[in-house]
Amino acid sequence: MSVATKTARETVEIVRESGRDRDRNLASIAFLVGLWFSLFFGVMVLVVLILDTAISGSSRFDANLLTEYISRISPETSGFRAGILGTLWLMVATAVLAVPLGIAAAIWLEEFSDNTKWYNRILEVNLQNLAAVPSIVYGLLAVATMTLLGFQATGIVLGGAIALALLILPVIIITTREALRAVPQDIRQGSLALGATVWQTTWRQTLPSAIPGISTGTILGISRAIGEAAPLVVVGLAGSVRFDPTGITSVITALPQQIYSLTSQSQEEYQTAASAAIVVLLVMVLGLNALAIVIRNKFQRTW
């Protein structure tokens, strides 16, 4: 080994060692531990939350939980049949109202609108604002809309679905726009160069390429909607409904709404039932979240 090689190697070693040393003093390590803590604090809370509710609700994981109605006479066999069915009805009705509208609005903003026009800029700013309006305010808006449409009954599927659709519309628009934006310009230009119109390009090229992103955003939006209780309380959903929903004007209850009303009851059995219902709700919501992540990881293309 020549002297030059040896010196070079030693120099490299020294530089590497000192480089590592810079990150190995007490302050740096404490800082890194702090960052680790903040990253895992939330996860720890989530684990404690799930374990705590699962343990306190464990005595109620039986068939009654899914097939029975809420019962005043025998709280220990109370179930959430009405709430689960109500939540499913709300989920479908909300998706029907919000998804086509949200995707269409996103297509307009991303593919057609001329950003220099003042009205399109208003649409933009307005959208950002709507995304952060408190959910309970959408409940108040849905109440007003239902009065306007001439419905006297409160707590029906349509009212709840309007509130939830208003709530998730900005979410769907924003995520769809991001998905459309991720489609490279080359694809649009290629299509336009072959003589397709803007709409043909959007419908046959851009939109199909953006489907994985759009479905991820839509599923996340819907999972947020089914977990919401605040707008439903305002719309007037009752906690104790003892029949199945039959149509969009049927009086219903929803799982989060039932959890809310049971939590304010003092009886021990109701608290246990609420814990078990939370586990059911978490399975639904986190299941949808997991589905969205799977779709994102499996189908999302990187160009």
Next chain:
Amino acid sequence: MSSTTTAAGRPERADLPPNLARKARPGESIVKVGLFMSGLVSVLITAGIFVALIRPVLDFFSEIPLSDFFATEGQFAVIPLVTATVMVTVIALLVAVPLGLGAAMYLSEYASQRARKVLKPTVELLAGVPSVVYGFFALTFVTPTLLQDILALRVGFTNALSAGLVLGVMVIPTIASLAEDALSAVPMSMRQGSLAMGANRMQTTLRVVFPAALSGIAAAIVLGMSRAIGETMIVALAAGAQKNLSLDPREGMQTMTGFIAQTAGGENPVGSTSYNMLFAVGMLLFLITLVVNIISIALVRRFRQAY
């Protein structure tokens, strides 16, 4: 071919293919109008919020003077609700800002590409948990077990502390996610410059990357604040259902959103003064979050122009 060509072989204007964009396509015009209308719906919603809220609000203020509404006590006083909202929001931000920024710094500056791909969705999962579940957790675990048994605090059955703490956990992903975007947007050359000058990663993160991303981080915090102000179920369950003009977080106190949830769930006849107060408080809440959001949007604008 009958067309005349110039010396250079360029066809004359009349022979150019028709401008496709100008061609009348009735079907597509309908589609375009439809898409524009869908875009317009979002504006209609905002207008709708104002219209829906304004009539009951006007009815309310025709019966109750403003001085009774912006009063510290009385049936129609809103100030105790506002102070409770501020109290809970401050506690939530005390939890969420350090933890959210810490998580963002780790994800952006320390985590490898692969680790980030797993860790970021995990943090965002916290935002997916329904708020009523957090509320139940605050009421049945944080207050009795954590605060009363483990920390031996003398807190009420409902209290602002427990609601604020859990609300903070819920806001962590909002702040972490947006702050991470802001930190990642700082150009790599700034980090390289700092490291080349002999700074270590902590110094680079805290003294170079963090200040460079400050406006984006501020926007993240402001958005987190607006989330905390508007959140309902946690405070409705865990913060209390009594108006309480107090600065002691160990006491129960009702926030604006908590008031709306309680009044709307109650048996107030439509059109009565207490029912209309619902909309007055809702309007105030909407205006407060609107101002907060506008601040956040303005901050993001500035941060986008930075690089």
